[in-house]
Amino acid sequence: MNVSTAFPWRTVVALFIGACLVAASFQAVAVVLPITATFNPDPSNPQKNEFKNTTRDVGFCWDYPAICKSYGIFSLRSHANVGVQGAIQPNQEDVRKGAMIKTPAAWRTLTVLNRETGEPATVEVRIAGMGGVYRLSDAATELTGEPGYVGAHTALWGSDWRTAPGPCVAIGTTTYYGPTGFQFFWLTPEETVCGKQAKFLIPGFGYESLDFTYELRTPDPLKMSSGIYHGTQVYSIGPGGDFDLGDVVAPSDNIIQLDFTLTVEHTLKVEIPPGGNRVELLPQGGWQAWLQHGRKPTRLFRDQTFNISASSRFKMNLECEYTQDGKTCSLREPVSGHIVPLNVSVSLPRGLSDANGLAVERRPLLRDGSGTGLFQPVFYVERRPGTLHFEIPPDAVAQMIRPERQLQYSGNVTVIWDSDI
CATH class of the missing domain: 2.60.40 (Immunoglobulin-like)
Known part of the structure; x- marks a missing residue:
């Protein structure tokens, strides 16, 4: 007694999740930054059902990969040069008139859609920190009268930017400082202003570069179909924006757009x-x-x-x-x-x-x-x-x-x- 059986199976097509959506209603110049992540089943580690962030780090995490790995964060560069802008008065009580940073540190949810079927999945992202190199209009030694660069930058603010105002936390080791610039990076655990009060008049203040770090919570890939998904998260940057640098510094590119591409290759x-x-x-x-x-x-x-x-x-x-x-x-x-x-x-x-x-x-x-x-x-x-x-x-x-x-x-x-x- 014979039963002839055939056993076909249908190959799973690779699933990529991508997002490139620009909101046409924004009358602003946007900095568009791609974020990619991939899931491939790993026979050597079958219990690990997670996406791997495949986005190339730029800025802080490129310089300090071990620190970022320990915090589970990644970095991108939003602006190469904000330029020296408004003046900061000494001992200014209004934090918005001084040097300040506020980031969208709370988790935000966005929907990514399967390009072929429209199937939704949820991604969460939070901005974990911000930093770069601040730039002064004049040498710190000239502004403070202190002869050495490190001492001058310290005197200018009461403590240099390797010490962050609470609740922010400074991480990394400063590898660059000079007459008018000082490298820093602050973690921003809360959506709260972190400000530095100048002790001397600064005729012009800005940033040579701005980096930010982010954390991701990605969907369970085992519950997603194969395909390509798209999703976008948009932030404003400038006075009163999601990224708020106070009233002194206002970038000309006042939108930061994160375009997500998540790739799932099922077996x-x-x-x-x-x-x-x-x-x-x-x-x-x-x-x-x-x-x-x-x-x-x-x-x-x-x-x-x-x-x-x-x-x-x-x-x-x-x-x-x-x-x-x-x-x-x-x-x-x-x-x-x-x-x-x-x-x-x-x-x-x-x-x-x-x-x-x-x-x-x-x-x-x-x-x-x-x-x-x-x-x-x-x-x-x-x-x-x-x-x-x-x-x-x-x-x-x-x-x-x-x-x-x-x-x-x-x-x-x-x-x-x-x-x-």
Whole structure:
């Protein structure tokens, strides 16, 4: 008794998430910065279901990669040169009239959409810090009368910018300072102003460069379909903006636009052992009990193992050469035309669950896919064994056993693993 089975699976197309949306209503010049992240299942670390940020660091994290790694942050350069601008009066009580930084430090949520299907996913981003090199109109030694550069910059503010005003926290080691410039970087844990009060008149103050660091919270890639997603986060920079540098400094480019591209490359692969595409249903222990002792079998079955690798959601269903009820497959005896039902079910390895998070044990497979419309990985499964169960119901077995005749029932059954959900 032979059951011919074919086992195709549908290759998962790489999923990329990208975002390039410019809001036409903004009458402003924007600094557009791309952020990219990728998910590839890692057989050596299947429990790690995270995107990898593939954006090249510019600015602070390029100079201090170990520090950024310890804080889980990344950096971009928003402005190459803001230029020396307004004056700062000594001992100014109004923090907005001095040197100040405020960033959008709270988490913000944006939606990214699958380019092909419109499927949404959620990304969260927060600005974790800001820094760069401040620039003075005159040498610090001339403004303060202090002879050395470090001493002059310290005297100018009471403490140099390696000491951040609370709640900001200075990180990194200053690698550049000179007559008119001083490098700094401050973490901004809260959406609160961090300001420095000048102790001497500064005729002009600005920034030679501005960097910011950011943190990301990306979606669970195992719950996303393959494809390309797009999303954008827009910030204003300037007096009263999301990035607020006070009233003295106002960049000409007053929009910072983050364009997100997240790439997911899923795996769905099923391997059938050699010869596994032909399934022979047998009684428990074979036919010897009937041939030698006349005991009719009550069960005809076969368990066929397979190996599955999966990082994506998928569904399963059947295609049948013969069917009696339109839902399940059948086998047919060609001479008499007699048809009997064939029950097909599946057991999946640990790490793959159904839509309710339950283990998959002998789950019936049907032509319409009902009950098997969503299987999902808890973690990446790499070449783990599963089982297809084939069985003829006992009442049908009794109809098939004819001592006086040798009969052969057969039929083609196609089992489909489909990631297109």
